[in-house]
Amino acid sequence: MQYVTLNNGVEMPLLGFGVFQIPAEDTERAVSEALAAGYRLLDTAAAYVNEEAVGRAIKSSGIAREDLFVTTKLWVQDAPAQDNSRRAFETSLSKLGLDHLDLYLMHQPFGDVYGQWRAMEALNREGLTKAIGVSNFYPDRLIDLIVNSEITPAVNQIEVHPFFQRADYQDLMREHEVQIQSWGGFAEGKNDLFTNPLLTEIGKQHDKSVAQVVLRWLTQRGVVAIPKSVRAERMAENFDVLDFQLTHEQMAQIATLDTGSSLFFDHHDPEMVTWLAGRRLGS
Numbered sequence: 001m002q003y004v005t006l007n008n009g010v011e012m013p014l015l016g017f018g019v020f021q022i023p024a025e026d027t028e029r030a031v032s033e034a035l036a037a038g039y040r041l042l043d044t045a046a047a048y049v050n051e052e053a054v055g056r057a058i059k060s061s062g063i064a065r066e067d068l069f070v071t072t073k074l075w076v077q078d079a080p081a082q083d084n085s086r087r088a089f090e091t092s093l094s095k096l097g098l099d100h101l102d103l104y105l106m107h108q109p110f111g112d113v114y115g116q117w118r119a120m121e122a123l124n125r126e127g128l129t130k131a132i133g134v135s136n137f138y139p140d141r142l143i144d145l146i147v148n149s150e151i152t153p154a155v156n157q158i159e160v161h162p163f164f165q166r167a168d169y170q171d172l173m174r175e176h177e178v179q180i181q182s183w184g185g186f187a188e189g190k191n192d193l194f195t196n197p198l199l200t201e202i203g204k205q206h207d208k209s210v211a212q213v214v215l216r217w218l219t220q221r222g223v224v225a226i227p228k229s230v231r232a233e234r235m236a237e238n239f240d241v242l243d244f245q246l247t248h249e250q251m252a253q254i255a256t257l258d259t260g261s262s263l264f265f266d267h268h269d270p271e272m273v274t275w276l277a278g279r280r281l282g283s
Contacts (some may be wrong), residue, residue, distance in 0.1 A: 007177035008155040016041025018226035024050040031057035045073035055097035073107040081115030101129040110277035161187040165258040181224040215241040
């Protein structure tokens with residue numbers, strides 16, 4: 001495994017396993033198989049409603065806690081956000097059956113972001129989470145949080161895939177020592193990603209699948225990737241991507257696929273903001 005070093009010195013695996021949209025009843029098996037395949041970074045969230053299943057898989061794996069890197073996420077909290085954020089963290093930690101996290105992310109840039117962040121800063125100082133970061137923060141929100149906070153986010157997990165590459169934003173994050181992490185690395189198959197002629201041809205040149213090419217493209221850029229699968233053979237395939245290099249020409253060819261736009265939803269859309277900011281877990 002290759003690692004990135006976060007802005008506070010914590011080492012994070014470059015490749016991990018995500019559980020978004022895996023039903024709770026399938027999550028324990030999927031995570032157990034991912035751990036058996038070699039994954040050590042696990043990414044979940046309170047909003048995924050499968051933290052307990054992730055925790056059971058961790059417990060039954062027998063893998064030493066120090067060998068794992070576990071991430072979960074804080075959903076938008078009602079006021080008082082600072083108090084509720086700590087309670088939400090404690091709930092997630094209990095469901096996972098852990099005594100600390102490796103990374104705690106603010107899932108959305110909405111609500112009392114600063115109250116939520118102050119709670120997360122306190123958790124970090126107390127050693128309850130080794131690092132804290134954000135998810136879905138666009139450049140303006142990220143920079144505003146940085147300049148108005150004591151602790152700079154260690155990670156920003158955002159939509160990154162061949163059709164929305166975020167290269168300029170990655171450069172900005174690098175300037176501020178924020179590690180970029182991808183969600184939706186396969187674009188959920190949109191735009192016929194898995195049969196894309198360019199990615200298919202590059203795969204043939206390396207005897208790799210399109211999925212492996214995409215994951216290598218991400219990791220070669222220094223983007224932490226967390227592919228999801230419920231099939232053990234696909235988990236193993238996705239994990240086998242650090243043994244080859246894409247050429248400069250191939251990286252440049254993949255860059256031509258960028259549309260510069262999200263394939264999912266716009267965090268600047270008032271209707272989406274209203275829905276996300278107003279959603280509460282369990283409702």
